[in-house]
Amino acid sequence: MFKQFLIAQLRIFWRSPTFLKVTVATSIIFHILVNPSFAGDPFRGQESPKIGDRTEAAFNAIFQQGNYSLAKDALQKAASSEPNEPLVYAIQASLAYQNQDSASLEKYSSKTLETGQNLIASDPLRGNLYTAVGHFLTGAVILNREGTVNGVPQALSRLRKVYTYLDRAEDISANDPELNLIRGYMDLMLAVNLPFTSPDQVIERLEKNAAPNYLVNRGIALAYRDLKQYSQALDYVNRALKTTADNPEIYYLKAQILHEKGKAEKSQDLIKEAITNFDKALTKKSQLPTNLVKQIEHERNQAVSSQRIGKRQEARGNRQ
Numbered sequence: 001m002f003k004q005f006l007i008a009q010l011r012i013f014w015r016s017p018t019f020l021k022v023t024v025a026t027s028i029i030f031h032i033l034v035n036p037s038f039a040g041d042p043f044r045g046q047e048s049p050k051i052g053d054r055t056e057a058a059f060n061a062i063f064q065q066g067n068y069s070l071a072k073d074a075l076q077k078a079a080s081s082e083p084n085e086p087l088v089y090a091i092q093a094s095l096a097y098q099n100q101d102s103a104s105l106e107k108y109s110s111k112t113l114e115t116g117q118n119l120i121a122s123d124p125l126r127g128n129l130y131t132a133v134g135h136f137l138t139g140a141v142i143l144n145r146e147g148t149v150n151g152v153p154q155a156l157s158r159l160r161k162v163y164t165y166l167d168r169a170e171d172i173s174a175n176d177p178e179l180n181l182i183r184g185y186m187d188l189m190l191a192v193n194l195p196f197t198s199p200d201q202v203i204e205r206l207e208k209n210a211a212p213n214y215l216v217n218r219g220i221a222l223a224y225r226d227l228k229q230y231s232q233a234l235d236y237v238n239r240a241l242k243t244t245a246d247n248p249e250i251y252y253l254k255a256q257i258l259h260e261k262g263k264a265e266k267s268q269d270l271i272k273e274a275i276t277n278f279d280k281a282l283t284k285k286s287q288l289p290t291n292l293v294k295q296i297e298h299e300r301n302q303a304v305s306s307q308r309i310g311k312r313q314e315a316r317g318n319r320q
Contacts, residue, residue, distance in 0.1 A: 050126060054078035055085050062091070063215070066247035067287040086115040086130035093137050098289055102144060109137035125172045129179055132165035162186075177211035184210050185219050192226045199223055214243045221253060230261035248288060252281040252296050259303045268314070271307045278303060 058074035061067045071091075078088045089111040096104035113134025120127030139158035143151040166186075169179050184206040191199035203220055210216045217240040224233035237254045244250055255277035262270030278300035285293045 050123065051087070052078070052082040052085060054081045055088055058088065058091065064244055064247060065287070066244075066249045066284065068095070068289055069287050084115055084118065086112050086119060086126075086134065089115060090130065090133050090137065095289075097140065097144075098291060100291070102141075105137075105144065106141045109134065109141050112137055125169055125176060125179065128165045128169040128172070129182060132162045132169065133182065135159075135161040135165065175209050177209060180205060180209040181211065181215060181219075184216075188219060188223045192223050199227065212243075214240050218250065218253070221257065225253070225257050225260065228260070228264070230257055230264065233257045234261065248281040248284040249292075251277045255281065255296075255303070256299065259299070259306065263306055266310065268307060268310050271303055271310065274303050275300060275307065 054074065055078045058071050058078050061071035061074050075088060075092055075095075078085065079092070082088065089108045093105055093108035093112055096102075096108055112130060116127055116130030116132075116134045118127070119130065135158045139155040139162070142155045142158065145151070146154070166179075166183055169176070170183070173179065184202060187202045188199055188206065191202050203223065206216050206220060217236045221233045221236035221240060224230070224236060234254070234257050237250065237257055241250050241254065255274045258270050258274035258277060262268070262274055278296060281288075281296050282293070282300070285296070288296075
């Protein structure tokens with residue numbers, strides 16, 4: 001039974017490209033400067049910062065501004081001046097996945113694991129946390145290289161290690177906001193996809209213990225979107241927009257939610273609003289990865305098609 005449960009988790013964690021792009025790129029790799037009072041550590045504030053300024057700048061470029069072009073240079077500087085920070089390599093691994101760069105994905109996943117393990121002696125909490133992230137990313141490499149069927153046995157062992165190290169980190173500081181954000185996203189994706197788990201408790205823990213609020217709200221919006229609870233999803237994505245209104249990825253998420261809600265409710269107004277938000281995201285397409293821009297444009301075209309179909313149906317109804 002335990003093995004079947006882990007295999008179910010594994011399929012969710014590593015088979016879904018959406019999970020890897022969203023959760024690894026925007027959840028596990030999450031440090032963002034939401035509050036100007038935070039100096040180098042958006043989780044713990046000025047009193048006990050654990051994250052360097054260069055790393056913070058890279059995260060700020062991606063997650064506050066949604067500017068991947070600017071982040072590329074910032075990441076190179078962070079890797080040079082803060083080579084022992086595993087989060088830098090985890091971000092680079094997630095971007096490599098998004099760019100379908102298998103060699104870089106393998107390189108930076110291994111580097112994340114190595115630096116996470118090295119950090120355990122001086123910072124057991126973050127060392128264990130990023131050792132878990134490193135095993136997670138290495139599992140993604142295995143499935144990317146071997147395929148889902150052939151890679152499952154090896155990736156399964158990696159998944160066990162992910163939870164082993166997450167548990168060790170939790171034993172050190174169960175209420176740590178960085179830990180709770182990472183584990184919360186993982187648990188939330190499982191709760192959304194596995195029928196015998198409930199997302200309610202995970203959402204409650206995220207809101208209570210995780211930080212920064214922008215990424216908490218973004219993660220909950222994603223979960224409610226996938227649960228087809230669109231009103232709740234819209235509420236949380238609007239909360240996220242209050243603190244990161246310049247990030248085109250948040251307008252993209254809002255557009256997705258509005259489109260699905262509009263189709264469910266047969267509302268042309270909502271679909272029209274969705275198209276407006278797709279367009280807002282695309283106004284900054286020059287700073288987004290090419291694959292992401294193509295996906296946004298594809299979904300915008302789908303929304304336009306939905307709008308046309310809806311108008312034709314309305315016209316037929318009026319004639320009758």
